[in-house]
Amino acid sequence: MAKRIDVSDLDIYYGKFLAVQGVNVSIEPRSITALIGPSGCGKSTFLRSINRMHEVIPGARVEGKVVMDGQDLYAPDTDPVTVRRQIGMVFQRPNPFPTMSIYDNVAAGMRLNAKKMSKAATDELVERSLRGANLWEEVKDRLDRPGSGLSGGQQQRLCIARAIAVEPDVLLMDEPCSALDPISTLAIEDLMTELKERFTIVIVTHNMQQAARVSQQTGFFNLNGVGQPGRLIEFNPTEKIFSNPDEKATEDYISGRFG
Amino acid sequence: MSTSTAQGPATDVAPAPEQRPGGRLPRWAPWAAFVAALAVAYLVGLATSTNVVLLVIYTVVIGTAGLYVASRIVEGPRRAVDRLVTCLVSSAFGIAMVPLVSLAYEVIRRGVLRFDGEFFGASLVGVIGEGGGAYHAIMGTLIITLLTTLISVPIGLLTAIYLVEYGSGRLKRAITFFVDVMTGIPSIVAGLFAYALFVIFFGAGIRLGIMGAVALSVLMIPVVVRSAEEVLKLVPNELREAAYALGVPKWRTIVKVVLPTAIAGLGTGVTLAIARVIGETAPLLVTVGITNGTNLNPFEGRMATLPVYAFYQLTQPGVPPENAIDRAWTAALILIMLVMGLNVVARLISRFFAPKTSR
Numbered sequence: 001m002a003k004r005i006d007v008s009d010l011d012i013y014y015g016k017f018l019a020v021q022g023v024n025v026s027i028e029p030r031s032i033t034a035l036i037g038p039s040g041c042g043k044s045t046f047l048r049s050i051n052r053m054h055e056v057i058p059g060a061r062v063e064g065k066v067v068m069d070g071q072d073l074y075a076p077d078t079d080p081v082t083v084r085r086q087i088g089m090v091f092q093r094p095n096p097f098p099t100m101s102i103y104d105n106v107a108a109g110m111r112l113n114a115k116k117m118s119k120a121a122t123d124e125l126v127e128r129s130l131r132g133a134n135l136w137e138e139v140k141d142r143l144d145r146p147g148s149g150l151s152g153g154q155q156q157r158l159c160i161a162r163a164i165a166v167e168p169d170v171l172l173m174d175e176p177c178s179a180l181d182p183i184s185t186l187a188i189e190d191l192m193t194e195l196k197e198r199f200t201i202v203i204v205t206h207n208m209q210q211a212a213r214v215s216q217q218t219g220f221f222n223l224n225g226v227g228q229p230g231r232l233i234e235f236n237p238t239e240k241i242f243s244n245p246d247e248k249a250t251e252d253y254i255s256g257r258f259g
Numbered sequence: 260m261s262t263s264t265a266q267g268p269a270t271d272v273a274p275a276p277e278q279r280p281g282g283r284l285p286r287w288a289p290w291a292a293f294v295a296a297l298a299v300a301y302l303v304g305l306a307t308s309t310n311v312v313l314l315v316i317y318t319v320v321i322g323t324a325g326l327y328v329a330s331r332i333v334e335g336p337r338r339a340v341d342r343l344v345t346c347l348v349s350s351a352f353g354i355a356m357v358p359l360v361s362l363a364y365e366v367i368r369r370g371v372l373r374f375d376g377e378f379f380g381a382s383l384v385g386v387i388g389e390g391g392g393a394y395h396a397i398m399g400t401l402i403i404t405l406l407t408t409l410i411s412v413p414i415g416l417l418t419a420i421y422l423v424e425y426g427s428g429r430l431k432r433a434i435t436f437f438v439d440v441m442t443g444i445p446s447i448v449a450g451l452f453a454y455a456l457f458v459i460f461f462g463a464g465i466r467l468g469i470m471g472a473v474a475l476s477v478l479m480i481p482v483v484v485r486s487a488e489e490v491l492k493l494v495p496n497e498l499r500e501a502a503y504a505l506g507v508p509k510w511r512t513i514v515k516v517v518l519p520t521a522i523a524g525l526g527t528g529v530t531l532a533i534a535r536v537i538g539e540t541a542p543l544l545v546t547v548g549i550t551n552g553t554n555l556n557p558f559e560g561r562m563a564t565l566p567v568y569a570f571y572q573l574t575q576p577g578v579p580p581e582n583a584i585d586r587a588w589t590a591a592l593i594l595i596m597l598v599m600g601l602n603v604v605a606r607l608i609s610r611f612f613a614p615k616t617s618r
């Protein structure tokens with residue numbers, strides 16, 4: 001079940017350092033939202049604060065509101081573990097568990113949370129998730145081999161399979177294609193387009209064409225200078241951002257006249 | 260960085276190949292140099308008083324000097340220095356090996372004399388002079404080491420997990436500091452500590468196997484903490500984050516992801532920590548004492564252990580002393596074998612449990 005996310009007045013800190021300031025945005029369900037912007041402007045930081053992964057860094061904290069379908073994710077009685085079960089995440093670098101087989105990696109969300117499942121149900125889940133991640137055909141006869149034995153692109157799709165196996169409502173992807181070749185990138189882009197029927201997807205990317213190809217909404221982050229907090233400069237439908245942006249900074253960045 | 264010049268390669272070559280005669284010494288040159296040096300040293304030895312150690316020293320010095328001079332004439336200064344340093348490093352290595360090899364040789368030579376069935380099967384009850392064995396001491400060492408491991412590994416591992424996964428601020432720094440201090444505690448102090456602790460409850464003169472285990476734990480815990488901490492730090496943060504992002508609670512992430520990933524290193528560290536304490540003598544001397552009979556109950560009375568056994572056989576051999584001294588050497592041999600065995604086990608653990616990256 002895809003869900004909508006409303007962020008209001010979000011300030012994100014690393015200790016005393018204010019990394020991202022004053023983000024207000026609504027992320028639509030069943031669509032892909034792309035976040036672009038120069039390096040160090042806080043895209044990853046913002047993404048990680050949506051599923052409360054930000055606070056696992058010592059000293060990191062957040063002020064403001066993130067609401068998912070009426071549920072305040074930063075309310076005092078909200079358990080971050082529950083939030084992360086609802087909002088999955090794919091990281092920039094593929095990170096399959098090295099001690100686990102391909103099969104166990106996909107089932108990891110269930111296994112690690114000690115959910116009891118019959119063998120048949122697990123088999124079915126693993127196959128469905130791997131098919132969902134476009135990886136089934138490549139690995140179906142070596143499911144018991146270690147996940148770290150796959151190629152980088154396959155590992156990334158394995159991580160996507162692992163993330164969608166727990167049936168989250170929202171899927172966050174931090175530069176999922178930055179280490180991949182164009183063919184794997186295309187496979188993952190196709191996959192995202194399929195997945196958006198079921199999930200709300202937020203993707204960080206440095207690739208303008210990718211943002212233009214896959215996303216419906218685009219947010220542009222920027223910062224005024226080193227040591228300054230990053231801000232969400234503009235948030236608009238993707239066609240508008242890439243054809244006729246409201247802000248001069250957005251236009252400069254997209255057309256490569258940045259800095 | 261493209262140097263778009265025609266003479267690029269020419270300028271890349273090192274400047275001024277200072278008088279480097281193109282020659283190379285043949286491969287057998289070093290051997291020849293040292294054989295010749297041996298001959299010279301032998302002649303010198305004949306002239307003065309002969310002595311094996313002096314002969315070796317003469318050979319090495321003369322051979323190195325000769326090789327250096329020959330190389331400098333034929334190959335130039337750079338290669339000559341290379342050969343000189345090679346000779347120096349090899350000599351240093353040889354010197355470092357001398358005590359190790361002679362120790363192993365001596366222990367084996369004297370230890371095999373009593374390396375027999377009786378030694379492994381019998382205790383010292385009623386033995387005067389010949390025969391007798393160290394069954395009681397071997398069992399004592401195994402039992403006390405096992406108890407030490409059972410005490411130290413949980414405490415050490417949990418401490419390391421706290422330090423790496425949970426700890427922060429002052430408490431973490433304090434624990435790290437005290438672990439460092441504990442690493443440096445002299446082993447006799449650990450023994451005295453355990454003794455003083457048990458005297459409070461049981462009165463002066465108490466000797467128990469468990470006291471020895473407590474004393475050894477004081478020595479082993481910091482080693483386990485240190486090695487486990489290093490290994491846990493090596494587990495990539497990305498794996499923890501991957502687990503958190505799946506909605507796995509922190510403690511489950513540690514149990515199911517971090518520890519399995521680190522298991523090889525943890526096993527190796529624990530095994531080496533055991534090897535570190537298995538040969539401790541002083542703390543066992545004051546806490547466990549020695550006995551001639553077999554006592555397998557660490558909670559009652561004195562026990563024998565291999566290091567203490569060897570100590571008493573050597574220092575109080577009785578008359579005639581030879582039999583007891585032979586037994587001391589065999590006990591030493593068994594100790595060395597235990598330590599070496601543990602090292603092999605450590606290697607096997609790290610080989611078999613290492614995360615599999617298949618092809």
Ligand SMILES: Nc1ncnc2c1ncn2[C@@H]1O[C@H](COP(=O)(O)OP(=O)(O)OP(=O)(O)O)[C@@H](O)[C@H]1O
Nearest residue numbers: 014017019037038039040041042043044045046057
């Ligand atoms: N763990 C951390 N501790 C302290 N500061 C951090 C940490 N991670 C990031 N920062 C700071 O927060 C700011 C935003 O970083 P972030 O990683 O979100 O940038 P980004 O937009 O994702 O950049 P990139 O495109 O290079 O991935 C940067 O100034 C960075 O130095």
Ligand SMILES: [Mg+2]
Nearest residue numbers: 043044045174
């Ligand atoms: Mg980033």
